[in-house]
Amino acid sequence: MARIAIIGGGISGLSAAYYLSKSLKSTPAKIVLIEAGKQFGGWMESSRFDDGTVFEHGPRSLRGVKSEAGYASLLLAEEIGLESKILSVKKEHPASKYRYIYAKDQLCLMPTGPGDLIKKIPPFTRPLAAFGWKEPFRKSVKLHDESIHDFITRRFGEEIATYAFSAMFRGIYAGDTRKLSIKSCLRPVFDMEQQHGSIIRGAIFGKRTKTEIPKSPLVERFRSEGWSLWSFQGGLQTFPETIASKLKEDPNIELHLNTVCADLGFTVDNKANLKYNGKEEVFDHVISTIPSGDLASLMSKQHSSMATDLNRIPLASVGVVNLQFEGDRLPIQALGHLVPFCEPDRVLGILYDSCSFPGHGTLDRPTTRLSVMMGGAWFEDHFGPVDQYSDDELTEVALKATRDQLGIKEKPFRVISKVAKRGIPQYNVGHSDIVDSVFSYAESKKFPLTILGACYKGISLNDCILNSRNTMKSLGEQMTQ
Numbered sequence: 001m002a003r004i005a006i007i008g009g010g011i012s013g014l015s016a017a018y019y020l021s022k023s024l025k026s027t028p029a030k031i032v033l034i035e036a037g038k039q040f041g042g043w044m045e046s047s048r049f050d051d052g053t054v055f056e057h058g059p060r061s062l063r064g065v066k067s068e069a070g071y072a073s074l075l076l077a078e079e080i081g082l083e084s085k086i087l088s089v090k091k092e093h094p095a096s097k098y099r100y101i102y103a104k105d106q107l108c109l110m111p112t113g114p115g116d117l118i119k120k121i122p123p124f125t126r127p128l129a130a131f132g133w134k135e136p137f138r139k140s141v142k143l144h145d146e147s148i149h150d151f152i153t154r155r156f157g158e159e160i161a162t163y164a165f166s167a168m169f170r171g172i173y174a175g176d177t178r179k180l181s182i183k184s185c186l187r188p189v190f191d192m193e194q195q196h197g198s199i200i201r202g203a204i205f206g207k208r209t210k211t212e213i214p215k216s217p218l219v220e221r222f223r224s225e226g227w228s229l230w231s232f233q234g235g236l237q238t239f240p241e242t243i244a245s246k247l248k249e250d251p252n253i254e255l256h257l258n259t260v261c262a263d264l265g266f267t268v269d270n271k272a273n274l275k276y277n278g279k280e281e282v283f284d285h286v287i288s289t290i291p292s293g294d295l296a297s298l299m300s301k302q303h304s305s306m307a308t309d310l311n312r313i314p315l316a317s318v319g320v321v322n323l324q325f326e327g328d329r330l331p332i333q334a335l336g337h338l339v340p341f342c343e344p345d346r347v348l349g350i351l352y353d354s355c356s357f358p359g360h361g362t363l364d365r366p367t368t369r370l371s372v373m374m375g376g377a378w379f380e381d382h383f384g385p386v387d388q389y390s391d392d393e394l395t396e397v398a399l400k401a402t403r404d405q406l407g408i409k410e411k412p413f414r415v416i417s418k419v420a421k422r423g424i425p426q427y428n429v430g431h432s433d434i435v436d437s438v439f440s441y442a443e444s445k446k447f448p449l450t451i452l453g454a455c456y457k458g459i460s461l462n463d464c465i466l467n468s469r470n471t472m473k474s475l476g477e478q479m480t481q
């Protein structure tokens with residue numbers, strides 16, 4: 001019987017176990033999933049309170065997108081029977097339509113339609129169309145890679161790069177666009193310049209690949225209702241919990257919590273030796289879904305050059321302070337606001353959770369729930385070494401930001417502050433070269449190893465699920481041949 005180990009019980013590891021067992025259905029195989037933490041889901045962590053409130057401490061929703069990755073998450077939720085627990089944000093909802101940035105001491109609404117492009121809207125000094133019309137005529141450059149900031153500055157000017165793009169990428173990578181790679185973070189936009197000499201020309205004349213729409217009642221519901229975001233009753237943690245309980249029903253899957261892997265090595269006869277729980281076990285294949293730095297530590301004894309490459313992928317720590325206030329305190333209804341890097345504030349943005357997901361609120365009265373995000377690529381500069389931060393300091397910074405940026409002066413009745421240490425991989429300039437080097441090393445040595453997870457080829461939950469599904473389908477086919 002083939003023995004396969006999956007290291008890591010976050011969304012990538014759980015969905016890998018789910019799809020691998022499906023793919024290996026007719027082949028006798030044992031799948032052992034090993035998670036170091038006390039619960040499955042990795043950073044998908046929701047706190048649930050008796051009054052009905054749900055706080056999210058990490059990712060809080062899936063993005064509703066009409067792409068293969070967007071559909072993959074919906075199909076997984078449907079297959080494990082979660083459709084009745086879905087909470088969605090529909091396209092006409094303020095949390096879908098309105099996004100703000102906080103700049104120059106005010107909340108600035110970002111364009112909501114083409115008409116806004118010809119108006120001068122703060123914080124920009126000219127209408128957005130004025131930054132865009134010259135773009136098709138700007139000289140293009142053949143590039144291997146570049147920072148998002150330099151790329152956007154070259155194509156649209158520094159104001160767009162500084163306000164719009166720095167804020168947007170703080171919201172995705174909690175990262176610094178002066179370091180993040182255009183090639184790895186915005187590949188289609190990078191390709192437009194390389195192939196068409198301009199982004200606008202590429203957007204107009206570029207070939208569009210058609211996404212096949214899966215036949216599924218949930219996908220149909222998502223498309224007809226137009227969800228921009230979705231989550232679950234009980235919070236996003238409901239997703240990993242439900243996948244884990246499905247996996248527990250399968251006698252060929254073993255799930256381990258609180259179990260740290262200590263060492264991973266490969267033998268000449270193409271087996272993997274994995275040390276965990278104080279013992280060494282031999283597996284036919286190992287699937288790593290843990291952060292790159294953790295995989296580097298496991299492999300450093302036998303394969304130091306691969307470990308060195310893995311350690312070149314930085315991971316940013318993000319502080320999330322959840323606040324809950326009595327009554328309806330929000331001055332505006334929206335998803336939230338982001339703060340561009342040029343502003344002196346120590347917060348990256350604030351999410352108006354009670355607006356986006358009212359279903360996660362108190363059952364008996366109106367309250368306001370906010371998540372204040374901080375740190376990211378600036379964590380050490382703003383709060384010191386990540387192992388020494390103070391929760392009181394994070395809370396103080398969060399309360400000051402809610403006062404200054406949203407005018408909420410009341411005292412919250414519930415506060416939780418948490419830091420996801422080294423939680424978000426940073427796809428900095430050169431990231432694709434590091435990934436190529438890691439993957440080609442593993443391939444050239446014919447390691448019985450598959451590398452998945454958010455550190456390499458897409459950080460969104462949708463990307464992680466799709467990547468696990470596609471990779472496990474091929475691995476299953478390979479193992480049954």
Ligand SMILES: C=Cc1c2[nH]c(c1C)Cc1[nH]c(c(CCC(=O)O)c1C)Cc1[nH]c(c(C)c1CCC(=O)O)Cc1[nH]c(c(C)c1C=C)C2
Nearest residue numbers: 058059063170171172173174318348349350351373459460
């Ligand atoms: C907890 C902090 C996180 C920050 N970024 C992420 C987390 C978990 C990861 C992330 N955030 C978004 C994406 C893109 C999703 C996709 O393309 O499918 C990823 C991988 C986008 C996003 N960021 C925030 C929200 C509500 C969303 C989804 C909606 C949307 O696409 O606009 C909020 C947010 N996240 C972070 C900050 C600083 C922040 C802003 C207040 C960091």
